[in-house]
């Protein structure tokens with residue numbers, strides 16, 4: 001027996017267990033104009049919960065994403081800011097939590113404004129609909145009020161991108177902020193000072209959350225990069241502000257990192273690299289449940305080699321993860337996943353940009369040498385495997401790409417994904433160093449989706465539910 005309670009404007013789908021595994025999702029446009037995060041059309045939704053003989057076709061406005069929680073598959077479809085009309089927004093004070101945690105150099109100049117540009121569609125939508133935007137973010141990890149973590153350097157770029165003069169408060173709560181909010185015009189934006197200047201933010205202190213919430217009428221969370229943190233401005237405020245909805249960036253991240261990965265166009269390949277297998281166990285295990293092909297690179301491969309009895313010289317190895325590596329290989333086999341380890345590697349005589357280096361087969365690493373990149377044969381084999389795919393997700397570099405001598409493998413993957421993306425393959429870059437690599441190669445613009453979250457994307461790919469997402473209002477309630 002299934003019952004559905006839905007409002008025309010907001011919808012939520014929640015389902016648990018095997019029923020949800022048969023849900024299907026396809027891509028629909030986000031109501032903002034051109035996205036800087038993605039070049040692909042985003043998700044529409046149609047779900048068939050057929051084990052319960054229940055069919056649900058959701059209206060085009062609904063955004064739905066699914067994640068695997070600790071107790072089975074959980075469907076998370078959240079109310080979206082796009083579901084709020086100008087009647088809902090005009091004259092309303094909207095608390096927008098963004099992740100504007102951008103890198104600044106010693107002169108307080110922004111060195112990468114990606115996160116600011118990514119937050120613009122939501123803010124623009126709100127101001128275009130007559131809302132008064134109270135914008136909040138953290139910057140860095142300050143302990144108390146720290147001038148070098150002030151948000152002042154962000155104001156000019158925000159103003160330029162929004163085409164309006166953004167005001168800034170010197171605090172994020174208190175009387176001065178309240179009076180600035182009171183004088184905010186419709187379509188105006190007030191940037192609050194770094195919310196982490198208060199220790200209560202990271203403690204998710206309810207009184208602090210209440211003070212933040214008291215500034216506004218409703219809440220939009222667009223801070224994907226911080227959605228894995230249960231902080232006052234990401235989670236606590238939702239208890240005091242209704243509706244609490246997802247911004248376009250947050251929604252798009254979920255659409256790709258959960259939606260496209262859970263219901264991929266197949267064949268679906270995952271490429272996982274990075275330094276250590278221990279930091280990627282959760283991701284590998286989770287992706288093994290979903291992908292057809294798994295390509296491994298980076299420092300972690302040497303633990304797999306050693307587990308298979310190969311010599312690894314002085315390469316990075318986690319001795320306590322040898323059994324785990326063996327069990328992951330066995331799991332891939334049992335699941336019919338084609339797991340490819342590099343067949344050759346670039347080895348070096350020291351960990352340095354000017355090291356002597358050579359290419360050797362995986363079975364030919366001598367004592368005194370360490371593997372710092374995948375070799376050309378591996379690139380060829382990986383490319384052939386990737387040529388068969390329709391969806392690819394990539395997390396973690398193939399080698400020490402920060403050093404030119406050991407960057408070829410990572411750059412080859414970046415270029416291959418760009419080529420595939422141009423042919424219509426869905427290509428998702430899962431945050432952190434892989435994003436840095438595609439940017440370095442200059443192919444970021446052609447990928448289907450580049451995540452703005454490092455830790456958050458990793459947690460999502462591990463199948464964890466993010467506190468900043470789960471706290472948002474749901475769109476349609478389905479009780480099965």
Ligand SMILES: Nc1ncnc2c1ncn2[C@@H]1O[C@H](COP(=O)(O)OP(=O)(O)OP(=O)(O)O)[C@@H](O)[C@H]1O
Pocket residue numbers: 273274275276279297298299300316371372373395396397398399400401402430431432433434435454458
């Ligand atoms: N063979 C290797 N030996 C030692 N370090 C390596 C090797 N291959 C890659 N690395 C290093 O791994 C680091 C990235 O690993 P890490 O586990 O942090 O991945 P990651 O940052 O999580 O990836 P992403 O950010 O894309 O999720 C890079 O700094 C890179 O130099």
Ligand SMILES: O=C(O)[C@H](O)COP(=O)(O)O
Pocket residue numbers: 099101140141225226229453454455456
């Ligand atoms: O840069 C990030 O990953 C996010 O802004 C979160 O920052 P944090 O790791 O300091 O919470």
